[in-house]
């Protein structure tokens with residue numbers, strides 16, 4: 206037990222068998238209350254098993270960050286000189302003293318090397334302990350919390366403590382105060398079973414697309430693979446199956462990509478890809494349930510469009526197991542963590558990585574503990590240093606956050622601190638400065654889709670690469686919404702792409718889907734095509750995109766100048782007039798842009 210010496214000196218001395226028992230502890234992390242919607246029920250069963258993740262301090266992270274900013278800066282001589290797995294791990298590793306101190310603490314609780322799992326860089330330790338042991342180690346009390354909307358239950362606490370000598374060695378321990386469960390960003394589904402034949406027919410003439418080339422009229426109502434190639438001007442560009450370029454999709458939360466649906470989709474939208482396949486990678490027990498009824502809309506959408514657009518590029522699907530929510534009646538270990546950490550551990554332990562990865566999941570930033578969000582963001586930075594382009598959806602609730610199913614509620618637009626202050630809700634991971642965040646547009650001429658998530662982080666300060674674009678936008682905003690957002694925060698999204706009326710195949714039927722879930726694999730696919738061209742030309746891939754995007758890449762993008770993203774009872778942010786050559790000012794929200802990569806050379 207981690208007792209306060211002052212409170213119980215004799216008892217503490219008597220029970221202290223190990224070095225750390227009975228020495229002064231102090232609170233490591235606490236929250237005032239669980240995020241909105243979570244209500245405390247009874248105590249957690251003492252024999253319930255928890256998989257605790259312990260993040261150790263990374264003293265060399267600033268050096269890693271410096272490397273990242275150099276190798277992904279198009280004006281730097283090291284542009285494209287990405288780090289190897291070993292080099293990256295060296296910069297992620299904790300100090301040897303940290304390993305010693307933490308090992309000693311663990312063994313004082315009877316936890317030795319054979320009971321734990323370490324990440325490849327040794328920066329995370331995972332242990333499996335009962336609630337009783339965790340409560341003793343962390344001087345806390347776990348309870349069962351139930352969510353009022355979903356009925357999901359979870360075992361959590363609002364505060365935990367550590368011996369003071371450990372504080373500087375341990376960054377965070379979860380699950381303790383973390384209530385987040387990332388959700389797929391899909392806003393609406395149209396369940397219409399019949400898709401009218403003329404909506405697919407190119408015979409109805411063409412209109413002029415954003416790049417000045419002809420686009421089928423039908424694309425204004427139904428988005429197919431052909432439409433996206435036309436809109437973003439890549440018709441006739443052939444990717445290579447053999448140059449080593451790869452695209453990957455992340456899948457979580459028991460979302461399964463159905464292979465029969467995929468083949469049916471290929472028959473419908475890219476006949477060349479019919480019969481092709483992808484590599485399935487299971488992380489932390491992620492399953493691949495091919496029962497038609499188990500197909501996931503998100504997983505089907507992501508794989509169908511990303512693989513359909515980039516075929517014959519080698520394709521991968523990561524299925525990361527997140528254990529199901531805690532069920533009070535069941536006595537076996539359940540409900541681990543949000544799954545990004547497992548996914549990161551897997552990727553960072555690989556020698557070779559896909560150059561482009563699309564992830565259409567996320568949660569409201571304030572439901573992810575600050576320390577945890579920071580640490581995950583550092584992991585994304587490490588992937589960037591290795592040359593991976595990470596694309597994340599910006600959310601489907603406009604300025605109100607994730608809101609995967611209901612866009613009208615305003616009651617969630619408050620801070621979860623005691624001030625209960627009205628505010629816009631940023632999303633995570635989209636708001637991490639080391640990922641590229643993708644918002645949504647619709648129609649031709651493209652306008653911002655109203656659901657498109659966008660705003661400013663409350664956790665991450667504005668990165669230097671955004672200074673020029675964002676300060677210009679803020680000036681134009683002239684104080685509107687003051688107090689509802691953090692003007693010094695990382696602004697997102699970085700880019701946007703078509704996000705409505707995507708025609709997918711789901712459980713054998715043609716369906717329309719909407720959301721930044723559509724935009725993310727789309728943008729990722731065009732990044733992958735650019736990487737394909739670069740790799741074929743013997744050049745390194747684009748890696749972490751944002752410095753290049755804000756410095757040079759924007760010139761290939763189409764400004765979106767109409768539309769807004771309402772939420773929280775407001776009209777949200779306006780997309781405004783774009784690049785202004787007369788005054789050299791950006792009048793654009795960095796978001797509402799669309800990629801028009803043209804024919805990569």
Ligand SMILES: *[C@@H]1O[C@H](CO)[C@@H](O)[C@H](O)[C@H]1NC(C)=O
Nearest residue numbers: 412413422425426648649650
């Ligand atoms: C595309 O559809 C939108 C919404 O229905 C409409 O406002 C717009 O005029 C259409 N674009 C063209 C080029 O027909």
Ligand SMILES: *[C@@H]1O[C@H](CO)[C@@H](O)[C@H](O)[C@H]1NC(C)=O
Nearest residue numbers: 439440441442443444477804
């Ligand atoms: C791309 O492939 C198609 C089909 O094999 C072929 O007709 C076309 O010429 C190729 N385009 C280029 C630019 O090589």
Ligand SMILES: *[C@@H]1O[C@H](CO)[C@@H](O)[C@H](O)[C@H]1NC(C)=O
Nearest residue numbers: 464481482483484485486493
């Ligand atoms: C395609 O790949 C998936 C995942 O690896 C596998 O389950 C499936 O059997 C493959 N299908 C074919 C037709 O090879």
Ligand SMILES: *[C@@H]1O[C@H](CO)[C@@H](O)[C@H](O)[C@H]1NC(C)=O
Nearest residue numbers: 492494495496497498499500
């Ligand atoms: C696969 O999904 C189906 C339908 O949801 C379910 O009945 C079945 O139990 C699942 N199989 C496995 C092995 O999880």
Ligand SMILES: *[C@@H]1O[C@H](CO)[C@@H](O)[C@H](O)[C@H]1NC(C)=O
Nearest residue numbers: 237571572573574575621622
């Ligand atoms: C809001 O909740 C998150 C996650 O539980 C926590 O990390 C954060 O500190 C909370 N914010 C406040 C101001 O309590």
Ligand SMILES: *[C@@H]1O[C@H](CO)[C@@H](O)[C@H](O)[C@H]1NC(C)=O
Nearest residue numbers: 610611612613614615616617
């Ligand atoms: C959306 O939220 C509002 C306000 O909470 C509620 O009245 C409405 O029924 C919800 N709609 C759906 C489809 O859940």
Ligand SMILES: *[C@@H]1O[C@H](CO)[C@@H](O)[C@H](O)[C@H]1NC(C)=O
Nearest residue numbers: 681682685769776777778779
């Ligand atoms: C957005 O544009 C509308 C219409 O032009 C205007 O009324 C509104 O003030 C603008 N809002 C902001 C926040 O700039």
Ligand SMILES: CC(=O)N[C@H]1CO[C@H](CO)[C@@H](O)[C@@H]1O
Nearest residue numbers: 402403404406407408409410
């Ligand atoms: C406006 C127009 O030309 N509509 C035609 C689109 O194509 C379908 C099928 O090819 C015709 O039935 C429509 O008349």
